[in-house]
Amino acid sequence: MLSVEGVGFKRYIELFEVLDIPWFVRTDNDYVKNTRKKKTPKEVYRLAGIQRGIDISLLRKDLNPSLSIEKLEKVIQESEGQIKELLEPKESHRSEMYSKFYKELRNNNIFLAKIGLEEDLLSSSEEINQEIRKYFNQLDDEYDNEDVLQSMQKNKSTFMFHFVQNHLDSLSNITDELAEPLHQCKKIIEELRHV
Secondary structure, three states: OOOOOOOOHHHHHHHHHHOOOOOOEEEOOOEEEEEOOOOOOOEEEEEHHHHHHHHHHHHHHHHOOOOOOHHHHHHHHHOOOOOOOEOOOOHHHHHHHHHHHHHHHHOOOEEEOOOOHHHHHHOOOHHHHHHHHHHOOOOOOOOOHHHHHHHHHHOHHHHHHHHHHHOHHHHOOOOOHHHHHHHHHHHHHHHHHOO
C-alpha cells in the first residue's frame, strides 16, 4: 500500500502501468470549494473524489487504448453538470452521485468512499462506532458523531494505526464497500503468489 496523501495519483499510475504492477485507488468522496475571480457565483463546489476517479479512469484508458470504459463514459455523460460548479454541497446529491458512479469506478480500479474514510468507518456499524468512542473517551451524550469525527481526523495516522492494531476482530465484520479495497488487495496478492 502506498499513500499519496490525496494527490499525485497520475505519476504512480503511469509508473505502475508501465511496470505492469497491479494497482487500485481508494479516494474520498469529498466536496471541494472553488473560489472564482471573474464569475458569479464566486464560490462553487465540486465532488473532487468523483472527479479524481474519472480523471484516473481516463488516464488508465489513455495508457491502455484497448481498454473499454464505455459504461463509465456513459455515466459521465449522463452526469454532465452534476460534478463541478455546484452551487452548494448537498449530502443528498453526494449520495446520488456515489450511487451512480461507485460500480463503474470500482470496475476501473477506483474505490470511492461514501463520504471519507473516517466518516465511513464511524458509520460502518454500531459496534465500531462505540469502539471508536471508547478510544477517544467520548462515550457519553455530551459528544455527538461530529465530535468523534473531528477527533479521528485530528489524530488520523496514530488513531488508524492503534485502532486497527487493537480492534482487528471488530474490523473483520465490515462487509460493505468500506472493505472492498482490502478484499481487492488480498485478491491481487493471492494472484501474484500463484504466478
